[in-house]
Amino acid sequence: MATPINHSVIKAFDTLDLFSAERPELSAEIVARELQISYATAHRFLVTLESAGVLSTVRRGIFAPGPRLSRLGQMADDLAPLPRALQATLDHLRQELNESVMACRYTPRGPICVAVSQAQRPISVNIRIGTTLPMLPTAQGKLFLADMAPRARQSWAVAQGIDPEGVQALALQLDAVRAQGFARNRGDNEPDIAAVSVPVRRDGRTVLTLSAFGTLGRLDDAFIQNATVKLMEAAAALAQA
Template sequence: MATPLNGSLIKAFEILDLFSEQQPQVTSAEVASALEMSHSTAHRFLNTLEEVGALVQIRRGVYGLGHHIAQLGRVAERTNPLARLVQPVIARICGMLNESVMVGALSRDGVVCIATAIAPRPISVNIQVGRLLELHQSAQGKVWLAHMDVVEREARLSELAATEKLTEQNLQVLRGDIAGALENGFACNRGESEPDIGAVAVPVFDADGALRLTLSAFGMASRFSGHHESWIAASLTDAARDVAEAIPGR
């Protein structure tokens, strides 16, 4: 029998997940609406998170991320073993491609960037460690969807559709992209998340043949033509084997 999960802890992290660069502050009304809870329950969670330093009350009823979260973020960035192990590989492939490169891991809400190498271009694209990429709007997300079992994939797609992030028309296009990722061994993003950003992603398999991470190159969409995408995909596929060798087994 599976160990029961702590619902309050899950709910607390769902509140923390509401914060982003676009939404650096939240109120109890916003939390109550987003997570379908009463205002009193939202207020109690926010007060508790403030008490432990995860949140700080910027002004009456308005909360931002607190010092404890910032401290944990710095520790995670410095001590993440996977990031340290893959950094030399992605730095090398970044130099070869002259495009920014990142490694992603699957999370409950999408793909999380765990390591990046930024191209030394006058104008380059930077994605910060910890950034969450949407499954349906990123090359890395399409690779993860392509390699999920059918039940999990359909559950993820249904959840996206239920939250109106994915229309029926976009769903059909996405299914074609997923099929293409399986057939070709890589997936592309051509401005779906950000209009001017393109990306190519490939899978990183572990010794058992399971998808462990994803590896992508990204930059200005104008540089990601069909021929260039194929060349990048081939280079990333070679690098993915080096990433797989660099990381420990499960």
């Protein structure tokens, strides 16, 4: 005899699926309308998810993703396997660009390097796998911030002890980053070190960043233009894979 399914659990996840970058908050009215359930049932789902820490109340009757949901999402990203072609892709980019190349994943503390291919020159810039970069002054961090809705950026800043007004001041810059599809760092994090980074996007969100990095003098505008094209091509191929 088949094990019966708990449909309330399924409805709870259906409720969470209603969140999006365009709709970062939910009410019982929205849930009831879109899931075609009663207002009372929708309200009960939301309150129960809040009591479990999956949702948070932002104001009376309005709910947003809570800390437990953020932890579960981060755990899913941490446990997700890297693309099989990632290291080969980085090695190919490093040969074409003659600069070091790396891939980063998101963590709340900042992008973490998960793979790297170091330039084969006597003097080059390198980074160790497992190094966490700061979010605000790096090209990789700007890509992840640009991928967040404004409310999510504010919540991230508060959780990390960063002045939300400082993050808000970057809004126009982050909008430009998202629109152009790449970000640059010209000595913002480390003097004389530059980088250009592009997102690897899947299901509408940035899951990895690909970056070429090196000394500020070598990463001039001509290099950035060429590298951006090649990084974007590689990111598109990885997203398909």
